[in-house]
Amino acid sequence: MTTRVNKHERIDAAHAGQRLDAVLAELWPDFSRSRITAWIREGKLRVDGGAVKPKLRVSGGERVELDAELEAHSGVQPQAIELDVLVDDPAFLVVNKPAGLVVHPGSGNPDGTLVNALLHFDPGLAPLPRAGLVHRLDKDTSGCLLIARTTTSHRALVAAMKRREIKRRYQALVWGEIIAGGTVDEPLGRHPVDRRRQVVRRDGRRAVTHYRVGRRLKGATLLDVELETGRTHQIRVHMAHVRHPIIGDPVYGRRGAPAGLSEAQRTAWQRFGRQALHAARLGFEHPDTGEPVEAVAPMPADMRELIEILAADEGD
Structure with a gap:
């Protein structure tokens, strides 16, 4: 079973100098880079009307056209992995992804992923790009994830x-006792x-993150965060950029724990084994009816426990 895929894209100047396949994998997150590379090699993806190679370095301004067929996920096997389904609608699903679960099979993760679980839950997702995934979450980020169930x-x-x-909307536990909310508008x-x-760079793509204080804690702050744009690692990079990195972030965070914590607080902080980031809410219009839909994923136990420990001598 196949699905017809037709896409058109104008390459932004911010991508100048990058490989075509890497750029399109970022612009079209519903397709893997390997799938895009194969389409380029097969001549199904053309740039300014002509065939090119995947390693082409773009200049910006190129017109990309894709006309291809996407086969069902024959290489990805359904697996009976438990799913926490928040919304079960004929047109879409919203699931609460646990921390530690990889979203899609890839290098080092051939199976045991969310996509394997989705194909077991609903075999009808097989013909859709990435089994219907509309967006992604990092492996160690928990919370709401949206999956389409039909081509339409x-x-x-x-x-x-x-x-x-x-x-x-996300909840993030970050370093430092933040006084007020704000906005990070950095490419x-x-x-x-x-x-x-990912890094803040002048020639990057526009990225905007809004945050407000949810709860002040000892040495940390629980933030309510809303994305205006959706770049890779956006919240993690932006919060590190303003010197309030997410607790437990292995890539953009800090080691150790801040001064002034009790022994129990310091131990809990240092033992927290992932970035303390949770996709708490998802709001959108129903793709068929236009009615508003909101899904809410409860904060996972590990974040709740760390918050309560850091709030033990809170001065509120």
């Missing part, structure tokens, strides 16, 4: 995400050396 809803929800009409792009990292 997938097209509508991906377009709504691109237009920034899907509201994503993001890949690190020039470590391609797995």
Whole structure:
């Protein structure tokens, strides 16, 4: 079973100098880089009307056209992995992804992923790009994840995400006792050396993160965060940029724990084994009816426990 895929994209100047396949994997997160590379090699993806190679370095302004067929996920096997389904609708699902669960099979994670679980839950997702995933969460970020269940809803929800009409709200435990909320409006792009990292860079893509104080704690603050844009690692990079990195972040965070904590607080802080980031709410219009939909994922136990320990001698 196959699904027809037709896409058009104008490459932004912010991507100048990057490989075509890497750029399109970022712009089209519903397709893997390997899938995009294969389409380029097969001549199904053309740039300014002509065939190119995946390693083409873009200049910005190129017109990209894709006309291809996407086969069902024949290489990804359904697996009976438990799912916490928050919303079960004929057009879409919203699941509460636990921390530690990889979203999609890839290098080092051939199975045991959310996609394997989704294909077991609903075999009808197989023909859809990435089994219907509309967006992604990092392995160690928990919370709301949206999955389309039909070709029509997938097209509508991906377009709504691109237009920034899907509201994503997070809870983040960060270093430092923040007094007031704010906005980080700083462009993001890949690190020039470590391609797995994102950094603030003048030639990056616009990225805007809004945050407000949810609760002040000892040495930390629980923030309510809303994304205006959705760049890779956006919240993690932006909070590190303003010197309030997320607790437990292995890439953008700090080691150890701040001064002034009790022994119990220090131990709990240092033992927290992931970035303390949770996708708490997801708001969007139903792709078929236009009615408002809101999904809420309760904060996981590990974050709740750390908050209560850090609040033990709170001065409120």
